[in-house]
Amino acid sequence: MSEKLRFYNTLSRKKEVFKPINKGKVNMFVCGPTVYSYMQLGNAKTFIQFDFIARYLRSIGHKVFYLQNITDIDDKIINRAKEEEKDWKEIKEKYEKAFLENVKKLGINSVDKYARATDYIPEIISQVKRLIKKGYAYKISDGWYFDLSKDKDYGKLARRTDLELNDAVTRIDENKEKRNKGDFCLWKFSKPGEPVWKSDIGNGRPGWHIEDTAITEKEFGSQYDIHGGGIDLIFPHHEAEIAQMESISGKKPLVRYWLHTGFLEINNEKMGKSKKNFYTVNEILELGYSSEYIRYFFLSGHYRKPLNFTFENLDAAKNAYEKLKNILSEFKKSKEKKNKKNIDLAYKQFVEIVNDDLNMPKALSYLWDILREDRLNNAEKYELALKFDEVFGLDLGREEIVSVPAEIKELISKREASRKAKDFVTADKIREKINKLGFIIEDKEKGFAVKKR
Numbered sequence: 194m195s196e197k198l199r200f201y202n203t204l205s206r207k208k209e210v211f212k213p214i215n216k217g218k219v220n221m222f223v224c225g226p227t228v229y230s231y232m233q234l235g236n237a238k239t240f241i242q243f244d245f246i247a248r249y250l251r252s253i254g255h256k257v258f259y260l261q262n263i264t265d266i267d268d269k270i271i272n273r274a275k276e277e278e279k280d281w282k283e284i285k286e287k288y289e290k291a292f293l294e295n296v297k298k299l300g301i302n303s304v305d306k307y308a309r310a311t312d313y314i315p316e317i318i319s320q321v322k323r324l325i326k327k328g329y330a331y332k333i334s335d336g337w338y339f340d341l342s343k344d345k346d347y348g349k350l351a352r353r354t355d356l357e358l359n360d361a362v363t364r365i366d367e368n369k370e371k372r373n374k375g376d377f378c379l380w381k382f383s384k385p386g387e388p389v390w391k392s393d394i395g396n397g398r399p400g401w402h403i404e405d406t407a408i409t410e411k412e413f414g415s416q417y418d419i420h421g422g423g424i425d426l427i428f429p430h431h432e433a434e435i436a437q438m439e440s441i442s443g444k445k446p447l448v449r450y451w452l453h454t455g456f457l458e459i460n461n462e463k464m465g466k467s468k469k470n471f472y473t474v475n476e477i478l479e480l481g482y483s484s485e486y487i488r489y490f491f492l493s494g495h496y497r498k499p500l501n502f503t504f505e506n507l508d509a510a511k512n513a514y515e516k517l518k519n520i521l522s523e524f525k526k527s528k529e530k531k532n533k534k535n536i537d538l539a540y541k542q543f544v545e546i547v548n549d550d551l552n553m554p555k556a557l558s559y560l561w562d563i564l565r566e567d568r569l570n571n572a573e574k575y576e577l578a579l580k581f582d583e584v585f586g587l588d589l590g591r592e593e594i595v596s597v598p599a600e601i602k603e604l605i606s607k608r609e610a611s612r613k614a615k616d617f618v619t620a621d622k623i624r625e626k627i628n629k630l631g632f633i634i635e636d637k638e639k640g641f642a643v644k645k646r
């Protein structure tokens with residue numbers, strides 16, 4: 194437990210006390226999606242765990258500007274467009290829309306701004322030009338590259354300079370004319386038929402890493418507080434961001450605290466498209482698992498650690514969540530007199546737990562301890578749970594699904610699945626069955642309500 198908020202900073206490999214650069218404001222950036230496919234559960238882990246973090250920072254009084262980029266120009270998008278024989282713009286619009294719908298469904302409401310790379314082309318070109326002027330960039334047949342031999346610091350975040358097996362190898366820019374093996378592309382000259390922006394450095398499009406630094410320089414300036422992302426982005430992506438921005442500005446560090454989330458594993462294997470062992474968020478939702486079950490599952494592991502996904506584990510989260518809701522719906526009815534002091538004291542302990550590198554799983558088990566023990570009365574417990582929920586985002590105060598027997602819940606999830614599959618005949622049959630068992634479902638704009646008949 195910790196009086197002061199401490200993060201494990203990937204840059205120093207240590208837990209450090211959090212102190213924003215500018216008092217009263219925290220600038221936080223997390224790498225967003227490349228919009229060429231549906232959101233995978235592994236990405237949802239990162240986005241939800243950073244949602245907990247942003248919510249927590251706000252709950253303890255920080256004013257947070259939470260920025261996330263959308264990579265809407267990239268080889269992956271162009272390749273997908275070729276595969277589907279569609280215009281690249283159609284592809285990126287389709288998957289951006291799907292991404293934002295998933296975000297909303299998953300209860301991720303902490304992001305202040307989503308910044309599309311294509312809205313920052315002048316800023317990107319300006320960064321490339323400054324790197325050229327300072328002698329960090331050189332031109333070969335297919336674009337402008339960053340010269341790693343000019344940056345003596347390169348590798349300080351990942352503590353290495355060479356690629357390893359697990360790196361995002363598809364995103365290494367290969368060209369035999371490169372000066373150093375690891376040199377990465379800043380500006381790619383466009384081939385016929387590819388998206389292109391006109392510029393006096395050559396008509397082309399941005400490399401991947403420069404998108405993020407152009408966006409953050411415009412929105413935050415050349416230095417900021419927190420940069421987050423999945424652990425697989427440390428190298429080369431985040432290392433490249435440091436190389437670019439620190440070379441341009443001459444100011445170090447680009448980012449004060451680097452936070453990285455651990456992998457989501459599927460049945461103890463690393464999740465990945467190549468292995469075909471991945472689930473999209475939509476697939477999980479369509480199976481009838483609510484966003485609260487998914488959030489509860491991600492809350493049960495520390496953000497830095499890998500988390501193993503199995504349906505057994507997700508079901509365990511689902512059951513625990515339902516139990517929690519049932520307990521709280523009972524406590525809500527309590528008319529006992531609340532003592533503010535008791536609530537404040539218990540909340541202080543919650544803050545101390547989370548302050549230790551955002552230990553959400555420990556905070557969650559602390560909530561269970563509070564509910565089981567009798568240092569608080571039921572009315573106080575209920576109020577405290579709602580306070581925790583500002584960080585957890587589990588909708589614990591929502592009334593709808595209360596005291597509903599397991600049998601009915603099963604039917605409800607089956608009905609939801611049928612509705613999502615647009616099988617309305619089956620959905621209506623299930624609704625009738627639910628009615629006969631004494632419950633009514635009312636469909637609402639956001640989800641549905643269940644009442645006793």
Ligand SMILES: [Zn+2]
Pocket residue numbers: 223224225405430
């Ligand atoms: Zn990024």
